[in-house]
Amino acid sequence: MLSRIEEIVLLTVCELDKQAYGVPIRERAEQLTGKKLSIGAVYVPLDRMASRGFLTSYESEPTLERGGRRKRFYRITRKGLRALREIQQLNDTLQALVPDSARLGAN
């Protein structure tokens, strides 16, 4: 089971595809959630999901705009995609159980 922040970060990595590293992941997650995320806070779910096999990571060549430091890029694995699908199915099942009168926007 993934936590909410893990799910958001996983979806962001999926969306960014080959450009998924710390800075864009954080910016996109902030846009999606509307909440402020620190740089360090992004690395906690990234590291946890990499250790659980949902993500793989590799380092790029050193870049001048980062003071000669490498970027760590993340890619989603098959296991990660499966986890996202399972969450989607669970959400759909749970949504289907909610009575129509209780749905948002229903009067």
Next chain:
Amino acid sequence: MDARTGSLPAWVTCCLFWITPPEYREAVIGDFEEAFSDRRTRGFGRLKSSLWLTSELIHSGPHLAYQTVQHFWKRRTTMMTSDSATRNQSYLAVIGFVALMPAATLLASGVMQTFFGETAISETVFSTLHPAIVLGGLMIALTLNAIPLFRIEYHADSVALSGTITLKGRWRNAMVVVGGCLFLSAIFLYLCLENFRIVETHLPTV
């Protein structure tokens, strides 16, 4: 321009270097560098950018420190399963066997006295071996050998806190732990039998 010179103040780089796990150090410092440079180029003043940087560092600090601790424990666990650790576990088993000796001697002399009526040896042993040496040896043997034998892991997520206890197949350490437990139970059984004798009582009949 030196490839490693960025716009990030030295104290920030230094702080990040110490609180970030080595695996992510370069990436995290690079991210700070990129985000800081981006703010400067977007027209934020030096003071405003520095304030943002300090705030970002304060907010990121606990997360990065938590990761560093986790990586440290992960490395320590990996070390425990490597070849050199296997050698260390054998040393621990040997130390355990030696630490069990006082208890083994005490119990052997007790058995000899009980079943063969040999009092000379048991009296010498009882007067020489202080209980602290016997119990201390047992505790040392059990503690040193239980650490490589058991592995406790826990995982906390938003739903629940779950844990697993793994028993590893390190038979030397297992022998010491089992032996230590047997000796400890025998000593406590003896203490109970010696101190709490069954006394026959006659209740008055009404």
